Amino acid sequence: MSYRCCIGLLVLLLPAMSWAEFVAPFVVTPQRDVDRMMRLADVGPGDYVIDLGSGDGRIVISAAERGAVGHGIELDAGLVREARLRAEGAGVADRVAFVQQDLFQSDFSRATVLTMYLMPDVVMRLRPVLFDTLAPGTRIISNSFDMGEWRPEQHISAAVSGGLYLWIVPAKVSGHWTLSIDGHGEPMDLEIDQHFQDIEPQLQGRDQGYFMEDVRLHADRIDFHAVNRHRSYRFSGRVDGDRMSGYVHIQDGDETSVAHWQATRS
Numbered sequence: 001m002s003y004r005c006c007i008g009l010l011v012l013l014l015p016a017m018s019w020a021e022f023v024a025p026f027v028v029t030p031q032r033d034v035d036r037m038m039r040l041a042d043v044g045p046g047d048y049v050i051d052l053g054s055g056d057g058r059i060v061i062s063a064a065e066r067g068a069v070g071h072g073i074e075l076d077a078g079l080v081r082e083a084r085l086r087a088e089g090a091g092v093a094d095r096v097a098f099v100q101q102d103l104f105q106s107d108f109s110r111a112t113v114l115t116m117y118l119m120p121d122v123v124m125r126l127r128p129v130l131f132d133t134l135a136p137g138t139r140i141i142s143n144s145f146d147m148g149e150w151r152p153e154q155h156i157s158a159a160v161s162g163g164l165y166l167w168i169v170p171a172k173v174s175g176h177w178t179l180s181i182d183g184h185g186e187p188m189d190l191e192i193d194q195h196f197q198d199i200e201p202q203l204q205g206r207d208q209g210y211f212m213e214d215v216r217l218h219a220d221r222i223d224f225h226a227v228n229r230h231r232s233y234r235f236s237g238r239v240d241g242d243r244m245s246g247y248v249h250i251q252d253g254d255e256t257s258v259a260h261w262q263a264t265r266s
């Protein structure tokens with residue numbers, strides 16, 4: 001290869017190499033912890049599993065052995081080759097892929113289960129990306145390290161000292177919503193403050209506010225009980241982008257009824 005060709009190749013490769021940053025050393029998750037991760041996330045058919053920093057591929061391969069499909073993202077080309085060979089050996093090469101990529105340049109929005117065994121500061125850097133881009137209901141498993149104020153749904157002990165963490169990505173519900181109940185008067189204002197899966201809704205009718213209790217957001221399911229001295233509304237529904245809908249049990253004096261409700265974010 002000529003001198004000019006070499007310089008040309010370097011100029012082409014340098015930007016890609018300098019963007020990529022090795023953010024964790026290669027340390028494997030012991031297989032018994034991989035099995036725990038699979039059970040914790042309830043991995044099975046229908047799942048798309050992505051491992052960020054997939055090492056020798058064991059997590060995605062174990063997921064495929066449970067009927068899932070998926071891929072691993074790994075910066076080290078040698079580990080990508082090793083993972084592909086292991087997938088062939090396990091007879092799951094048609095269900096998995098291993099790509100040599102920088103995890104910070106990757107799109108993992110299609111995951112239904114996302115796994116990682118990365119350094120604590122990297123997990124924290126990824127937190128807003130995971131919260132913003134993963135669909136409600138996606139299960140996230142982190143080996144050893146937590147995500148600070150984003151409380152895990154579960155934290156179990158494991159062979160690795162930090163244990164295993166599970167999060168379920170919640171729907172994004174913060175903001176101002178206009179809520180109406182079929183056949184029950186004028187729309188009401190619903191204001192929601194959200195901090196990961198913790199929410200604080202405030203409901204305001206035409207001339208009356210409500211006290212809120214039994215508030216819960218889990219994946220795309222939302223439940224809250226709005227009550228004042230005249231009425232009680234027990235809402236239960238699903239979030240779909242800028243819309244929510246479901247059923248509400250209404251207690252109005254001695255009368256109880258059930259009605260359909262919907263809300264739109266403005």
Ligand SMILES: C[S@@+](CC[C@H](N)C(=O)[O-])C[C@H]1O[C@@H](n2cnc3c(N)ncnc32)[C@H](O)[C@@H]1O
Pocket residue numbers: 020021022023024025026027028029051052053054055056057058059073074075076079101102103104116117118143
């Ligand atoms: C602690 S190992 C975990 C391996 C595997 N996930 C497991 O649990 O057995 C972290 C892996 O992340 C890879 N890695 C480090 N920086 C990366 C980056 N920027 N993009 C993709 N992979 C990276 C390393 O090469 C290493 O294989």
